[in-house]
Amino acid sequence: MTTFLKRCIIPLLIISSISIQAQELSYSNGEKYIIGEISVAGNTSFSEQTIVTYSGLTKGKEIAIPGEEIGDAIKKLWNSKLFNDIEVYVTNIEGNVANLEIRLSDLPQLNELKINGVKKSKIEGIIKDNKLNKGVKVTENLITTTKNFLTTKYKKEGYLNSKVHINTIEVKDSTTTSRVNMVLNIDKGEKVKIKEIVFTGNEVLNDKFLRKSMKSTKQINRLRILKRSKFVDSAYQADLTKVVDKYKENGYRDARIISDSVVVNTDKTISLHLKVNEGSQYKFGDITFIGNTVYSNEYLNRILRIRKGDTYNGVLLQKRIQDNSKPDAFDIANEYQNNGYLFSNIDPVEVGASNNVIDMEIRIVEGKPAYFNSVTVVGNDKTNDHVIYREIRTRPGQLYSKANVVRTVRELGQLGFFDAQEISPNFNNANPNEGTIDMEYSVKETGSSQIELQGGYGGGGFIGTLGLSFNNFSIKDIFKKDAYKPIPMGDGQKLALRLQASRFYQTYSFSFSEPWLGGKRPVQFSTSLSHTKQFLYDYTTGNADKSKSFNITGITFGLAKRLTVPDDYFVLSQAVSFQRYDLNNYNTGLFTFGDGYANNLSYTIGLNRNNTSVDPIYPTGGSKFGVTAKLSLPYSLFDGVDYEELREERDGLTSSDSRAAEIDQEFYKWLEFYKINFKGEWFTQLAKDLVLRPSVEFGFLGAYNNDRGVIPFERYFVGGDGLGTYSLDGREAIALRGYPNQSLSDTDGGTIYNKFSLEMRYPITLKASAKIYGLSFLEAGASYTSFRDYNPFNMYRSAGLGIRIFMPAFGLLGIDFGYGFDPLSTETKAHGWETHFIIGQQF
Incomplete structure (x- = not known):
């Protein structure tokens, strides 16, 4: 026997990649041996010492052959997930000493991966989700789980016919490491459409009503735009719950979906068949509160707003007790939690259901105030x-x-x-x-400083703009060298600098605001200073005539205080501003005098309310509205000038008469006017992240003294992107997309305007680095020269699409494509398409 073993190799136990082969002899027949030498054979990059150590077999150890120790060693090596084809052999036995040989080969490593059938942007996600990084051990389990993961993933997205094939190719090279290249072929196929949704067993609620309750699973309807008819399993499962909830909302608390099936049609569509059991309709019976000491039964009933005899509605009942979809809902749970009872618990329990009438106990554990x-x-x-x-x-x-x-x-x-x-x-x-x-x-800090650096063509030449906006500035650290990282920051103040220049004009502006003046109350102090110079266009040379200029210098001081009534979303703002208009040989149609000045001293008061939530860039709820009045002093009441006489004299003169210029100078030496503006906008979340934003605007510019007339400044110019142009007469540019800039007003502007807008917004990403959302819009608006011309129904209409991108360093950017449905005064048919670029600084 011993001589035979010296000449032969006897396999003791073999383990393959999928099963363990039993030993030929039972363990009860095994004999005890001392392990002598242990060698390693096979295709492996691991050292012999590493493999032997990992197996747990050691020289000099007594084991049974055959026995459990050999099996345990193979299991240890197998569980390492580094090897396959593991075999242990006895190579020699002398007396009670046995030499062993471990034969195995390394699992192949992934060398290269090629993925076909998906977009490049999706490849990284597939690699991450399935851990297919270079060097990973390629096992049958890895291949199988990857295939199953992708197939399941695409089926949940509606690709019911998706197929995934994985091939591996051995790499032959001079290294001892076993490596393979993997090719992953993905065929998602087309998303399967739902031809029809059929209900059986429903008598109370018809098929159309039940289909409507399924928010994301819709059958083919060519007239429907917003919802597709493609089948997505995860959405379908959620919609099954919504069908049952719809029954519960109508009193059928026992309603169930008995079965549902997917039928594949010959035209590659599917049909969904749902069988329901409606049960009986129930009514609310007695509703009793138990455990409440803080609030009376009468008060809780006013919040619950459900009475005995009402149709049973389990969904509504839960919302009135605790509406998890709205953190600020008017419900019983919030009433407790808003008054300190964080640890309260409210549990509705059915205590009786006879004759289809359900008696309820609402059991309340108030707990301690927190x-x-x-x-x-x-x-x-x-x-x-x-x-x-x-x-x-x-x-x-x-x-x-x-x-x-x-x-x-x-x-x-x-x-x-x-x-x-x-x-x-x-x-x-x-x-x-x-x-x-x-x-x-x-919290997570985001960039609060912005830079505007742009160039463009407009106003007859190239326009360059440099703007800096520091929205979290710290003026107290302005002289501290260590605070410049790169600027003093952290005190919530805002500082903005802007320079804009072309051949024809230059604009310089500075603004600063402190939101908590004195540091104890939310009273905002703001100030701004600006200076603008515009040169007259020389039509003979096409250049600016520097000897003819129009200068505006202005300064503003403002205070804004947060109010406590009607609620603390209201802000009362007040500002005093002064502008000086200087004309130097600047003869245009704006004034009848080319040399002179005009002063604009005004007081502005505004009442604003903003309760939008939570993101100021992409609000999903709440509203914003504001009404402002800008007023000058009524100089004609006390300056002693007879403006009626001057007006009559002016009407009898030509524009070239020097006396006409003197009269106009008298009229505009101090500008006299009042101006009322209103703007309101509302945000409603229609579905997850889908937001509807309606808005309305109105403005009116009037005069105290009709003989003096409405000033040529401060007027409304409607149309286009709403960005200010190089015009320096204090005009307000009102956006109305689908038409050229300021094309919907007279040359001198309007004294009245109204505008209505409806936007639908959906975010692409709301990450801190960049917030991007798409939008569609409907707009209508117009401006009018007087109330005699005012017609709120005679408006210019438009519609279109756009996109907005907010990056902390650059502010809000965007582009809109608008279609104007109405012709301009010089056109005979619809104006058509206009492209608008939006640049909105967050000053």
């Missing part, structure tokens, strides 16, 4: 703590209020210093027994 133990902020690397804490509505020692937490998140998002999508209120160390909680607001 108080904030500590309130902290993390993540603010640039913004100073005091800027954040003054916006926080929750304070240590204060009674907990969910409404204050929600409002704090909104206020921090509105600052514009943080990524509004990343602001998170975290509850720490909640202690129901002591009634305390620690509050932590997590």
Whole structure:
């Protein structure tokens, strides 16, 4: 026996990549041997010592052959997921000493991966999701799981006929490492469309009504635009729940979908067949509150707004108790949580259901009132703590209020210093027994400074613009060398500088605002200074005539105070401004005098309300409206000038008469006017991230004294992108896309305008680095020279599409393609398409 073993190699146990072969002899017949030498054979890049050590077999160890020790060694090597074809052999036995040989080969490593059938942008995600990085061990399990993952993924997206094939090709080279190239062929096929959705068993609610309840699963309808008829399994499963909820909303609480099936049609579409059991309709019976001591039954019933005899609606009942879709909903849970009862629990329980009448008990565990133990902020690397804490509505020692937490998140998002999508209120160390909680607001800084550097052609020449806007400035650190990183930041102040120049004009402006003047109250102080010089165009040379100029110098001081009534979303703003208009041999149609001046001293008062949430760049709810009045002094009441006489004299003179220029100088020496503007816009989230934004605008410019007339400044010019042009007469440019800039007003502008707009917005990405959203719009508006011409129904109409991109360093950029449905005064048919580029600085 011993001599035979010296000449032969006896296999003891073999393990393949898919199964373990049993030993020929039972363990009960095994004999004890001392392990002598252990050698390693096969195609492997690992050292012999590493493999032997990993197997757990050691020289001098007594084992049974055959026995469990050999099996355990093979399992250890197999579980490492580094080898395949593992075999252990006895190569020699002398007495009770046995030499062993471990034969194995390395699992091949992934050398190169090629993915066919998908866009390049999707390849990185496939590699990451399936861990197909170079060097990974290629096993049958890896191939199978990758194939199953992708097939399941595409089926959930509606590609029911998707196919995935994986091939591996061995790489032959001089290295000892086994490597393979993998080719991943993906054929997603076409998304399968739903030909029809058929319900059976429904008598109370018809098929059309039930199909409507399925928000994302729709059958083919060529008239429908917003919702497609492609089948997506995950959406379909969610819609099955919505069908049952629709029954519950109508009193059929026992309604169920008994079965649903997908039928493949010959035209490569599918049909969905759903069988329902409607059950009986139920009514609400007695509704009893148990456990409430803070609020009376009568008060809770006013919040619940469900009465005995109402049709049973389980969905509505849950929303009235706790509406998880709206953090600020008017429900019982929020009423408790807004008054300190963070640890309260409200549970509706059916206690009786006889004769299709359901009696309810709403069991309330109020718990202890909760108080904030500590309130902290993390993540603010640039913004100073005091800027954040003054916006926080929750304070240590204060009674907990969910409404204050929600409002704090909104206020921090509105600052514009943080990524509004990343602001998170975290509850720490909640202690129901002591009634305390620690509050932590997590924020993520985003760029708050912007640069505008652009060039373009307009006004007869090249226009260059350089603008800097620092929206989180710190003026107190302006003389601290260490604070320049690259500028002093962190105190929430705003500083803006802008220079714009061409051959024909130059504009310089500076503005500064402090949102908390004095640091104790939300009173904003602002000031701005500007100077503009425009040169007259010489039609003979096509150049600017520097000897003929029109200069405007202006300064403004303003205060804005947050109010407490009617609520603290209101802001009352006031400003005093002065502008000096100087004309130097500047003869145009703007004035009848070419040499002279005009002064504009005005007071502006405004009332604004803004409760939009949460992201100021992409609001998803709330509204903004504002009404402002800009007023000059009524000089004609006390300056002693008879303007009726001057007007009559002026009407009898020609424009070339020097006396006409003197009279006009008298009329415009101090500008006299009043101006009322209104703008309102609302944001409604129709579906997840899909936002509807209607808006309305109105403006009126009037005169105190009709003999003096309406001034030629401050007028409305409607049409185009709404960006200001090189015109320097204080005009307001009102956007109305689909038409050229300022083309919908007379040459001298309008004194009245109205505009209506409807936008549908959907985000592409809302990341801090770039917020991008697409939009579609309908607009209508016009301007009028007087109330006699005013007709709010005679407007220019347009529609179109656009996109907006907000990058912290550059502000809001965008492009719109608008179609004007109405002809201009010089046209006989619809104006057609216009392209508008939008540049909106966040000053």
